[in-house]
Amino acid sequence: MNPSPQRPTAKAAAKPHAEMIEVILESLDDAKAEGTVSIDIVGKSSLSDHMVVTSGRSHRHVSAVADQLSRALAEHGFGKPRIEGLPHCDWVLVDAGDVIVHIFRPEVREFYNIEKMWSAEFSGDTH
Known part of the structure; x- marks a missing residue:
């Protein structure tokens, strides 16, 4: 019995989210996204294990x-x-399951400042 393409197989689900984060960060870098920050939110949210915040110009x-x-x-x-969020492109959320990526225009990112909200110990570590 083949698994449904909509539902990840146990093997796909076991694929480390570290690999997904690497793909995400490389893609954002290639796309010239700015101020990319990666935040571990394990234990802080049931929605995801990791969050990446970045900006487009x-x-x-x-x-x-x-x-x-x-x-x-x-x-x-x-x-x-x-x-x-694609119709307006002020704040686009890309939900990849284990990792959620927020892509902001700079002034919208500054207004919401979600890095601070999700990471009390936020150190400004950028990629």
């Missing part, structure tokens, strides 16, 4: 970064992530 750049990230995740076997 404009609406168009935020959209392009999200699109490139979605393609990179699929190409590396992580499936197609759920994406929200």
